[in-house]
Each structure stands twice: as structure tokens, then as C-alpha cells.
Amino acid sequence: MSDKRVPLSDLAYDEEEEAAVLRVLRSRWLSAGPTVQQFEEAFAAHSGAASALAVSSATAALHLSLVAVGVRPGDEVIQPAINFVAAANMTVAVGARPVFADVVALNEPILDPDAVERLFTSRTKAVISMYYGGYFGQVGRLLQLCRDRGVPLIEDACHAVGATSALSEGRRAGNIGDIGCFSFFSNKNMATGEGGMITTGRADYVARLRLLRSHGMTTMTWQRDRGHASSYDVQAHGYNYRMDEMRAALGLVQLRKLDDINRRRRAAVASYRRHLRELPDSWTVPFADQDVERSACHLMVVVAPDAESRAAAASTLKEAGIQTSLHYPSIPTFEAFRGYESDVPVSREYGQRTLTLPLYADLAESDIEYVSRTLLDVARRTATSPPSPR
Ligand SMILES: *Cc1c(COP(=O)(O)O)cnc(C)c1O
Numbered sequence: 178m179s180d181k182r183v184p185l186s187d188l189a190y191d192e193e194e195e196a197a198v199l200r201v202l203r204s205r206w207l208s209a210g211p212t213v214q215q216f217e218e219a220f221a222a223h224s225g226a227a228s229a230l231a232v233s234s235a236t237a238a239l240h241l242s243l244v245a246v247g248v249r250p251g252d253e254v255i256q257p258a259i260n261f262v263a264a265a266n267m268t269v270a271v272g273a274r275p276v277f278a279d280v281v282a283l284n285e286p287i288l289d290p291d292a293v294e295r296l297f298t299s300r301t302k303a304v305i306s307m308y309y310g311g312y313f314g315q316v317g318r319l320l321q322l323c324r325d326r327g328v329p330l331i332e333d334a335c336h337a338v339g340a341t342s343a344l345s346e347g348r349r350a351g352n353i354g355d356i357g358c359f360s361f362f363s364n365k366n367m368a369t370g371e372g373g374m375i376t377t378g379r380a381d382y383v384a385r386l387r388l389l390r391s392h393g394m395t396t397m398t399w400q401r402d403r404g405h406a407s408s409y410d411v412q413a414h415g416y417n418y419r420m421d422e423m424r425a426a427l428g429l430v431q432l433r434k435l436d437d438i439n440r441r442r443r444a445a446v447a448s449y450r451r452h453l454r455e456l457p458d459s460w461t462v463p464f465a466d467q468d469v470e471r472s473a474c475h476l477m478v479v480v481a482p483d484a485e486s487r488a489a490a491a492s493t494l495k496e497a498g499i500q501t502s503l504h505y506p507s508i509p510t511f512e513a514f515r516g517y518e519s520d521v522p523v524s525r526e527y528g529q530r531t532l533t534l535p536l537y538a539d540l541a542e543s544d545i546e547y548v549s550r551t552l553l554d555v556a557r558r559t560a561t562s563p564p565s566p567r
Contacts, residue, residue, distance in 0.1 A: 257305075
């Protein structure tokens with residue numbers, strides 16, 4: 178074992194986050210206060226979306242989005258097989274059926290619009306897109322397919338906070354489809370511990386989402402209308418998915434830093450790409466030919482020639498003190514999703530061969546070199562058979 182330690186991710190925190198939380202604690206106002214509202218307004222402005230609602234997690238955001246667009250038991254929701262499991266779980270939670278579509282290729286593990294097009298049925302009530310690693314893939318085509326059929330597009334934008342697409346006027350993640358979902362979990366580009374955000378340009382969705390976020394209760398509306406809150410109505414079977422003031426305070430500071438955080442993540446990815454050009458041809462570096470400037474650069478992934486070489490690389494890196502991860506096994510391979518038939522050969526292959534390397538704003542150039550060198554060594558050692566023709 179090496180003494181060196183390179184973690185998978187690290188917070189971009191300093192005294193500012195500490196001071197912001199302390200201010201909230203000293204105000205003695207911990208929930209549903211001015212900080213949450215400020216955070217929502219600042220986030221909406223940054224994303225370009227008309228409205229933003231802070232919630233307790235992206236999973237909550239996805240759940241509320243599915244309910245808000247009217248997905249009901251028996252409906253189908255088309256979504257990528259390569260994603261974190263939250264979107265699929267929430268689809269099942271509302272009684273609908275996740276229909277898994279394949280991703281484009283090993284070097285573009287993002288929803289394939291052609292696959293989506295083949296999967297539309299009369300029961301399709303929503304499509305969920307995911308901007309893997311902070312890249313948009315063919316989101317313009319996906320949006321057009323949804324628009325043509327009048328099916329809402331929900332963006333699982335958890336990897337893409339602050340990313341700018343090539344669509345008209347450079348629309349940002351969360352301001353492309355009908356509803357955008359974001360996570361501020363500890364390892365995301367901006368972190369509040371737990372936490373999430375919903376963005377939308379649709380006023381009808383905002384009203385519904387606001388109601389569902391807080392028990393379906395009309396308290397706020399009532400207060401505004403009557404000037405006091407002697408009673409309230411419950412107009413929907415809602416949840417408690419609110420964010421608290423401490424997290425909103427952290428979120429405000431992180432949002433101010435976001436452009437700089439993303440700029441430093443892009444520089445790290447560009448450096449990784451330069452080093453990893455020397456990988457044997459049997460390895461793939463996803464998105465290597467794509468512009469980092471549009472991406473939020475949430476992940477640095479490589480795809481091994483096969484599952485065995487991935488395992489060998491992961492264990493060699495571990496011995497060298499380098500933490501790695503998997504984003505993600507193909508969802509239909511999970512036990513809980515065995516019942517959902519799907520034809521996703523690229524996703525299955527990707528899930529068995531992908532490996533995620535350390536990436537965060539403060540990752541030192543010397544650590545990028547160290548990780549790359551360690552990976553290059555093991556990749557060359559295990560490249561026993563002649564490189565497969567491609
Ligand atoms: C992190 C993540 C989620 C879940 O976010 P939580 O805030 O932990 O609920 C969902 N989808 C993707 C793509 C993610 O990366």
C-alpha cells in the first residue's frame with residue numbers, strides 16, 4: 178500500500194461555508210425562511226429557468242416532477258439504462274413502468290434518441306434525460322422527439338449543474354426540457370450535504386410542485402391572500418420535501434463559486450485527457466473528442482477492454498491509494514429491476530467496463546499525473562492480447 182491518498186471527490190469548501198451556516202444558526206430561523214428563497218432566486222437566475230424550487234434531494238425532485246407532469250400507475254417513462262438508480266426507483270414509486278433505452282456508444286454513454294424513438298407507445302407519459310458526466314449528448318433531437326409527441330422531457334441534470342448546451346442561446350442544463358432536477362449531495366459539483374433543486378419555466382408546474390413539496394398545504398397562499406394564517410386547506414396528497422436554511426446557506430455560497438469550480442474541473446479533465454492519450458487502443462476515454470467548455474465535467478471516466486481489466490485497474494489503483502468508483506452498472510442488471518425487459522447491449526457492456534477516476538476542483542496536477550501514470554502502467558501490463566481491431 179502506498180502512503181499517497183487521492184480521494185474520488187472532495188468539497189470545494191472554505192471559511193465562507195462555515196460563516197454562512199453560523200449566520201443561519203445564530204438567526205434561530207432554521208426552515209422555510211429567507212435563505213431558501215434567496216437560494217432559489219439565485220439558482221433560477223444562474224440556470225436561466227423562470228423558477229427554481231429547493232428540495233431535500235434530487236430523488237425528491239424526480240419524484241415530484243413525475244407527479245407534477247401527471248405520470249400515473251400503468252404509464253411508461255422512457256429513460257437511460259445508464260443512470261443513477263433514483264429516476265428508475267421514483268418511476269416505480271409512482272406506479273409507472275421504467276422503459277430503459279440504450280446509450281449511444283461506449284464513448285458517449287448518453288441516451289440514444291433513435292432508441293428512444295423506437296420505445297414510444299401510447300402509454301409513454303414522460304422521458305427522462307440524463308447528462309452523463311456533465312455532457313448533453315443529442316439533447317436537441319431528444320427534445321424534438323418529445324415535442325412532436327407532446328410528451329414532457331424531465332432532465333436529470335445532476336451531473337450538469339452550470340453546463341451550457343449548444344441549443345439556442347446556449348441554454349443551460351435545467352432550462353431545456355419541461356422540468357430540471359439537480360442534486361447537491363456531497364460529491365456533486367456544488368454540495369450542501371443532502372439537497373436538490375427543481376427548475377421549470379412552466380407556471381402551472383410551479384404551483385403544483387410547491388403544493389406537493391409541503392404536504393399539499395396552502396399555508397403560504399393563504400397567508401398571502403388573507404394577511405394571516407388562521408387556517409389552511411390541503412389540496413393534494415403531498416410530501417415533506419423541503420430544504421432547510423442551513424443547506425440553502427451552503428448552497429448560496431457554493432453557487433457563487435460554481436463557475437470557478439467548473440472551470441477548475443474542466444482544466445483537470447483536459448489534463449487527464451492529455452495524459453491518457455497514451456492508453457492502449459483497447460481502452461476508451463468517453464467524450465475525449467468533445468469540448469470541455471460546454472460540460473460541467475462532473476466525472477472523469479475510462480472504459481476498460483473488458484470486466485477483468487477493469488477489476489485489475491481498480492485494484493492496482495486502490496493499492497496505490499487512489500479511490501475509484503463505478504458510474505454506473507446498467508440498471509436492468511440490478512435484482513430489483515430484473516422484471517423490466519430491455520434491449521440495451523451498449524449499456525450492459527458499459528456498466529461492466531467503466532471506471533471512474535478522482536475528479537474535483539482542487540485536484541492537483543501532480544495527482545492527475547500520478548493517477549494517469551498508475552493507470553497507464555496497469556493498462557499496458559494487462560494489454561496482453563493484440564489490440565482489437567476497431
Ligand atoms: C446524485 C444523483 C441522483 C440522486 O441525487 P440525490 O440528491 O442523492 O437524491 C440522481 N441522479 C443522478 C444522475 C445523480 O448523479
